[in-house]
Amino acid sequence: MEDMRAQAERFGAEIIADDVTAVNLTGDIKEVVDSEGTVHRAKTVIIATGSGYRKLGLPREDELSGRGVSWCAICDGFFFRNQDIAVVGGGDTAMEEATFLSRFAASVTVIHRRGELRASKTMQNRAMNDPKISFALNSEVAEIHGNDMLTGLTLRDTVTGATRELPATGLFIAIGHDPRTELFTGQIDLDDSGYIEVEGRSSRMNIPGVFACGDVLDHTYR
Ligand SMILES: Cc1cc2nc3c(=O)[nH]c(=O)nc-3n(C[C@H](O)[C@H](O)[C@H](O)COP(=O)(O)OP(=O)(O)OC[C@H]3O[C@@H](n4cnc5c(N)ncnc54)[C@H](O)[C@@H]3O)c2cc1C
Numbered sequence: 001m002e003d004m005r006a007q008a009e010r011f012g013a014e015i016i017a018d019d020v021t022a023v024n025l026t027g028d029i030k031e032v033v034d035s036e037g038t039v040h041r042a043k044t045v046i047i048a049t050g051s052g053y054r055k056l057g058l059p060r061e062d063e064l065s066g067r068g069v070s071w072c073a074i075c076d077g078f079f080f081r082n083q084d085i086a087v088v089g090g091g092d093t094a095m096e097e098a099t100f101l102s103r104f105a106a107s108v109t110v111i112h113r114r115g116e117l118r119a120s121k122t123m124q125n126r127a128m129n130d131p132k133i134s135f136a137l138n139s140e141v142a143e144i145h146g147n148d149m150l151t152g153l154t155l156r157d158t159v160t161g162a163t164r165e166l167p168a169t170g171l172f173i174a175i176g177h178d179p180r181t182e183l184f185t186g187q188i189d190l191d192d193s194g195y196i197e198v199e200g201r202s203s204r205m206n207i208p209g210v211f212a213c214g215d216v217l218d219h220t221y222r
Pocket of ligand 1 (some may be wrong): 075183
């Protein structure tokens with residue numbers, strides 16, 4: 001079966017592997033600027049920049065990404081066999097990640113800043129009945145430790161402010177994702193969460209000639 005890239009090229013698409021750093025979508029002729037500074041002009045622009053995982057915003061988080069810190073249990077869980085893993089988040093995704101990881105891990109600690117989980121009862125029960133999963137509620141990650149590889153976390157109690165150390169060689173962050181729409185802010189209509197607003201069930205937006213599709217406008221299904 002022909003792959004999607006080949007199919008696009010067969011229909012005449014030219015593919016440029018580069019970052020878009022600026023856009024001007026307001027005129028009849030739209031401008032899209034890449035990281036080389038080349039300006040690409042078009043009558044129509046389709047935005048499909050997807051969404052990115054939300055980060056904790058802590059020092060060491062980026063440096064230790066791929067070195068113990070991850071946003072995807074299905075992708076990376078296998079590397080954490082017999083290790084102590086922390087999962088941050090209290091929603092269905094966090095429960096799903098924790099339950100998946102418990103197959104490989106020695107232990108899984110779910111860290112959630114409130115006293116109650118947001119996840120559905122079914123997902124909560126599944127995680128709570130898993131002997132390898134424990135919960136650090138009313139807790140947030142205050143610090144991430146490790147030079148080359150993750151070694152542990154400092155947790156802060158969100159009620160008392162007290163801190164404690166949690167040894168962990170895996171940290172899975174499951175606190176949601178944000179649409180990649182910063183580039184377009186001020187030019188196109190975004191909803192309160194930053195997702196692109198389209199008319200009804202179409203891909204049409206507030207500016208003629210600009211369309212959107214995929215995760216950048218879909219916060220329900222992905
Ligand atoms: C672990 C996991 C499992 C999944 N499993 C399934 C599944 O089984 N079935 C299913 O239907 N869906 C699944 N999904 C969801 C699916 O992957 C997404 O819905 C889909 O990839 C969204 O496509 P998209 O093109 O909108 O965005 P993306 O696939 O995120 O693509 C966006 C692209 O835009 C690029 N980009 C962003 N900003 C810029 C910029 N400024 N300049 C240049 N390029 C830029 C990004 O690099 C990226 O390549 C899964 C997702 C995850 C994370």
